[in-house]
Amino acid sequence: MNSIGLRIKYYRTKIKKTQEQLAEDADVSVSLIAKVETNYASASINTIIKIAKALEVPVGYLIESREEAEETRRNIINRLAECEKFVLYIVEDVLDTMITSISKHMEEW
Template sequence: MELDYNKLGQRIRKYRMAAHFTQEQLAEAVDVVPSSISRIETNANSCSLSLLIKIATALNVGIDALICDSLPPVKDLYIRKDFETLLSDCTTKELNLLFRVLEVTKKALRE
């Protein structure tokens, strides 16, 4: 699972502009040089967790708002893990039957 720094930079820019901050003002608020903000927003540089927290605080948004489109949906990962756990001790016969039931159920849900 990798952080998409391009999307992260886009979100930082979006929230910075919504807060009516220039890159210079945000840089001053988080104690970095303005070019650092520019490089983060354009994905030329990544940013540390501590800087990301400072940016979120300065923009008055939660850190999740900055990374929400940058990571795979966590909920999907948990559901897939739950399926894996549920099926881990099934026999081949049980797996085949469950597969057919799931296939029919999925088709019915989509109709």
């Protein structure tokens, strides 16, 4: 799947929601859902977050494909495997801080 719209449609149909139901759950217009799914319009990050919540999937599932996510994970793991132990401690602290911060912002959106 190459686009956010296709991923939205995939997850929407997987849970058997109509465009109308998704639009209502995400507090956006049906027209926007239809346009995004068919690549006639793009959605803001705030809208993508609302749609992801309505679909009950992580935002990352809509932004990148699972294959792309897996490749990113492999790249990170390979880079971490080359690090010295003290660097890993620093990376872990930074990662914890980033995840906490992102989670707080996600709740606000």
